[in-house]
Amino acid sequence: MYDVTVIGAGVVGGLVARELSRYKLKICILEAENDVAMGATKANSAIVHAGFDAKEGSLKALLNVRGCEMMEELCNELGVRYSNNGSMVVAFNDEERETLQMLLQRGIANNVPDLRIVEKEELHKMEPKLSEDVICALLAPSAGIVCPYGLAISAVGNAMDNGAELRCNFKVNAIEKTENGYTVSSESGSVTTKYVINCAGMNSDIVAQMVGDNSFNIHARRGEYILLDRESDKLVNHTIFRTPSKMGKGILITPTVHENLLLGPTSFDISDKEDKDTTAAGFAAIIKSTNESTKFIPFHTTITSFCGLRSVGSTGDFIINSPVKGFINAAGIESPGLTSSPAIAEYIAEMLREDGLEMIPDPAFNPTRKSYDAFRNASEEEKNRIIKENPAYGKIVCRCEGVTEGEIIEAIHRNPQPRDLDGVKRRTRAQMGRCQGGFCGPYVVELLSKELGIPYESVTKFGRKSVINFEKTKGGQSE
Amino acid sequence: MKDLVIIGGGPAGMSAAIAAYESGLRDILILERDEHLGGILQQCIHNGFGLHKFGEELTGPEYAWKYEKKIIDLGIEYKLNTMVLSVSENKVVTATNSTDGIFQIKAKAIILAMGCRERSKGALNIAGSRPAGIFSAGTAQKYVNMKGYLPGKNIVILGSGDIGLIMARRMTLEGAKVHAVCELMPYSGGLARNIEQCLNDFGIPLKLSHTIIQIHGKDRVEGVTIAEVDGNRKPIPGTEEYIACDTILFSVGLIPENELSQSANVSLSRITNGAVVDQDRQTSVEGVFACGNVLHVHDLVDYVSDEAEIAGKAAVEYINKNTDAELQIVLKTDGKIRYTVPQVITKKKDVAVYFRVSNIYKNVVIKVTDGDKLILSKKKIKVAPGEMESVALKKEMLENVKELCFSLEEV
């Protein structure tokens, strides 16, 4: 029997499990997909928001500011890329300037540090490629950017290194009350547990209903993005937001922690919770808005486009509560959910403690973890030492991102183990560059097949039925 | 320290090395990231290589082997599984492999011969889902020809570049069904002979002025919606058609791999995406040469070998210090002619100028002029973007010329 079972291995579930792994607790993470970080956590803007958007006094405001404060140190511990690049909300006219004033006041009320309004001249010195039509901006120096799926993967990995268990392809479809806890079931089996934490993202309403909690529901709001290649001459350093309107926060322009340029998201309510389609209208909206904010966007360097789904809760705030004894919701975690996730984890640990769960610190707990970037970031001398020990680190597999065979094999054997092409991509960046796996895809399939001991043709892109190859060719034989 | 370092061991790199050797140079090193020499030819197991150069139809690997054998026989040094990471303006090459680790070599001259990569689906902003079953044609070629696996059974191909055409035939021969090849433009970018032999012979429809507007399927591709496009390449409402398929192959263009050239500060052309070069294939950085697909995309490997020989010889001349510029003639184009290679002429010698046109034109005259003065003209019954053309300039024609304009007139 587990002490705590976390449903959903997104950034919230991952960090909850990691926070609880500090204590002598038996922890289990259940994830419906073939890998962790497959929900909103893999497709979002990756912004560590400063915290001036959410209404004063809301859970969103509280956890956002606290999460933003915690993010840098957490990322250092877990070896995740983070950059404190700061954000700007740009205004094109006096009406928007007034909105900035309102945001400034709200930010101050929310305890956001160092906020100020920057006037045109200074602004254009800071960001020379912004459109001349921008008249001023709200600058938030505490904002940043982070690798969101990297954070979730490393959080789950660190929890596992400290004893937590992960079960993928475990889609929870029933939860039954037992004498001293719950039985949580899926098609592939069941686990028994004292506590359940519901971090099921888009499905968190359905999971809550499994214990009779019908107090909220979640609907999907599409957000599409266009991702551009790294360029020597950076377009912007800060994250550039439009002034929010009734229509929402609008389309932003931001560097990513891997120095790409990310444009988006759109915002459109949809009824199908699994519909991650991009749309022609969405692309047009992104192109129009970002062209207004800057002088020139190098769209010809587009690498890919994608779509994420926001889990919009019916209450307007994060839904973090305990509807029945031993069951805690972390639901409706829409933006700024990524930013807030470390604070949500802390908050939930506190709820468990207050509920009487015995939490004895585990002296063996190790909060740190080697970064997936460790080899990349090593000095040339250090790299040469590693190559001598293991020649696989001298062999580049992904040409665009410069990822070696050694790094890929190492990633395949670390917690949480990737079992598909996209899993390797999110951990190592192999296939993430300008050719999108055109060169290295077949080789990564081979490495997965060899290292996991599975047939070449059974390797998938992202689990489920996403097979890459159907069968051997007539004359073909595997190598 | 090396006299000549060649980056890339495809047909361009190998030809350049042999030409340099035959011009008397011995201290040559080829760096190749793959585990074999031969470049992209290794996976082109169809024939159609070498007609111009050897007067016979060879397969890709056979063509490559002719050069590889010579490299081995001459004892030209090469390192495989060696990825060049950067090249500096003062010609220091940084590379890595499993035996030497990360190392630097200073070279007197460098030849860039890195080839090109396929443009990926991602660059196109196609609406819809992102399931498994979407490949660039060259990747599918690798699965089938190198790994022996079939990545699709019911296929739609977007783009009628040569690799797409070749793969239409290849997949058909492997038992897959190719439902259509869609091409955005009103003409194909591939060679006429490939359309004949790879599509028409197998009854595969080529849908010109068509594109994929939506991809369907959550886990694996389940279908595509295609539509006809208007003169501005915008989909025409009402022409949508759904085709059920499990695989989409993209053959939507090749991009020269010039990241290393950029690291060396070599000026690139916005049209070719390759370096700006003179008649010797020397780039804007002295002693750095470029040839093959990294310079501009070739449809025939024979021309790659020719071009690489020019670069190989010239690199030796440079090392022997016989390279002072005698003139500075800039080659311009009228738009109907998209680009020329070379883009500048600095020496009084016979020069073959290669070029591509921007559309299909019939009954044309290609004119080379210096102001009002006609230097040369050449008639062609038909020119197409998919087929590279050339004119031969004699050294006498370069006398007192400042600028050469390449234009095309329909008659």
Ligand SMILES: Cc1cc2nc3c(=O)[nH]c(=O)nc-3n(C[C@H](O)[C@H](O)[C@H](O)COP(=O)(O)OP(=O)(O)OC[C@H]3O[C@@H](n4cnc5c(N)ncnc54)[C@H](O)[C@@H]3O)c2cc1C
């Ligand atoms: C377009 C967009 C932009 C955003 N931008 C930002 C931003 O810039 N900054 C910011 O702070 N936040 C942002 N967010 C919000 C942030 O991405 C989310 O708040 C965060 O990722 C939520 O994490 P999660 O773990 O709750 O959900 P998810 O990542 O969705 O994880 C839920 C997990 O539960 C699993 N699951 C579901 N049902 C079951 C079941 N029945 N059994 C087992 N497992 C199940 C899913 O497979 C999934 O892995 C954005 C969100 C979107 C969509």
Ligand SMILES: Cc1cc2nc3c(=O)[nH]c(=O)nc-3n(C[C@H](O)[C@H](O)[C@H](O)COP(=O)(O)OP(=O)(O)OC[C@H]3O[C@@H](n4cnc5c(N)ncnc54)[C@H](O)[C@@H]3O)c2cc1C
């Ligand atoms: C699918 C396909 C079908 C074709 N069909 C025909 C045909 O029927 N007939 C015909 O005549 N031509 C055909 N061609 C064209 C012909 O193959 C090419 O023009 C020719 O291969 C280009 O030669 P290259 O040496 O410039 O480039 P490549 O063959 O691409 O060689 C470049 C080499 O450089 C290496 N390299 C790149 N970067 C680095 C680095 N950083 N460090 C070390 N090494 C590096 C690469 O690994 C590669 O081996 C075809 C091409 C393709 C792709």
